[in-house]
Amino acid sequence: MAEQTPVAEQTPAALASRTPHVPAERLVAEMVPPPRFSTVSFDNYIPDPGQPSQATAVKELAAFATSVSDGSGAADGRRKSWFRRETRPAAPRGPRGMYLDGGYGVGKTHLLASLWHATAAPPERKAFGTFVELTNLVGALGFQQTVQTLSGHRLLCIDEFELDDPGDTVLVSTLLGKLVDAGVALAATSNTLPGKLGEGRFAAADFLREIQGLSAHFRALRIDGEDYRHRGLPEAPAPYSDETVTRAAHHTPGASLDDFPALLDHLSRVHPSRYGAMCDGIEAVCLTGVGPVPDQSTALRLVVLADRLYDREVPVLASGVPFDRLFSEEMLQGGYRKKYFRAISRLTALARDGKRLAE
Structure with a gap:
């Protein structure tokens, strides 16, 4: 069996370092179905x-x-x-x-x-x-x-x-x-x-x-x-170690690498309408230290980011808690529960796609 050529190590991008400006003309031009639905x-x-x-x-x-x-x-x-x-x-x-x-x-x-x-x-x-x-x-x-x-x-x-x-x-x-x-x-x-x-x-x-x-x-x-995303499919992969996620980010072209709490903090300083532009050029998202979202405002911002990643078919590799533990029971029983369940569903689908990055 031929040996695989190793991918050269690179410095991954960080979503938390991006604060894109989106001109109005781009907003109009991009009013088309996203890549996943093109x-x-x-x-x-x-x-x-x-x-x-x-x-x-x-x-x-x-x-x-x-x-x-x-x-x-x-x-x-x-x-x-x-x-x-x-x-x-x-x-x-x-x-x-x-x-x-x-x-x-x-x-x-x-x-x-x-x-x-x-x-x-x-x-x-x-x-x-x-x-x-x-x-x-x-x-x-x-x-x-x-x-x-x-x-x-x-x-x-x-x-x-x-x-x-x-x-x-x-x-x-x-x-x-x-x-x-x-x-x-x-x-x-x-x-x-x-x-x-x-x-x-x-x-x-x-x-x-x-x-x-x-x-x-x-x-x-x-x-x-x-939910068709989970109809007849295997369960989402369990979270990986910080080391596995970090190594994958350094060996995956176009990958980003972020500490999850730091990324959530950054999202509070970027308007949700810019989250799509924040993902421009990102081929995979690697997250370390994923944990329960602390409050509802942060949770709703994360929902928007999950939607933009799903639209763009960006795989996700993460360490920490599973995605079905992101939101508290109170959130999942509250008025925004449909949003949170959709985010869990989409992130789980992207985690399946990200499994290959760890391998």
Whole structure:
């Protein structure tokens, strides 16, 4: 058997040393499905035979994509001229958007990205982003400029729609109302407080109250099922030693190496909208000293980082406690539990990917 050529030792990067600046034009240009979902489609979504709602969702969303593409369910996409007023055709009646409701790991993001890909429009005429990314776009461009920028789109997809910040909720609901009036079709996945929407249903009354009547523009699709990331897969690998993680970081091209408490502290000084840019060029994340997250604010920041790493398919190798012990029992029973379970699910999947780094 031929001997493997050893990888030269290198000095790993540190996420905790990065404080990226993200210009507004980059925020707009990057409103596309992330790398993990860059090639997904309705065809390669695999419905669970035991969950008929999954196959139904594929059928309904494919039909919606067709309606958006041919203009029957979306705007014609014309932008307003600086010199003359252009009239739009009357907006079609009935729901102008799809709302995908379900637990974590049932493939909602896969389906949302598939809708984006299936909609026949140039990339610059359709947008895809998380709720956090959308609020950050408003912060960077200003409300009126954001409305003008997105009003010419056929479709806006919002992943992980959140109702846990009243200020942001009102801001985005007002924005979406303006876009609906402009003829933009909408699609969203839910990631909401159980006490608001509820995990198993689209509570129209709560949604109506929280975002000022925008629920009338959405048709709800419930997607049942278990977390596909762990369906039939082996358990996540146990944490490694500090020495193993450090050695892997020094021998993995593009790897970062961080002390977990120091990284959590750094996250408090970087806006969550920049976490994606913070991961630019990182091929693997190595963490030493992983331990329980001390408070809810820190926990919510970690959730965003986990999402950005998962989007980018960055494997994770860690020492310390297992990822299912990151959040306290109180956190896992509280209002943000869906976020925490999603983070555990995604980090566990990335830990499986990171197993090869230790070998």
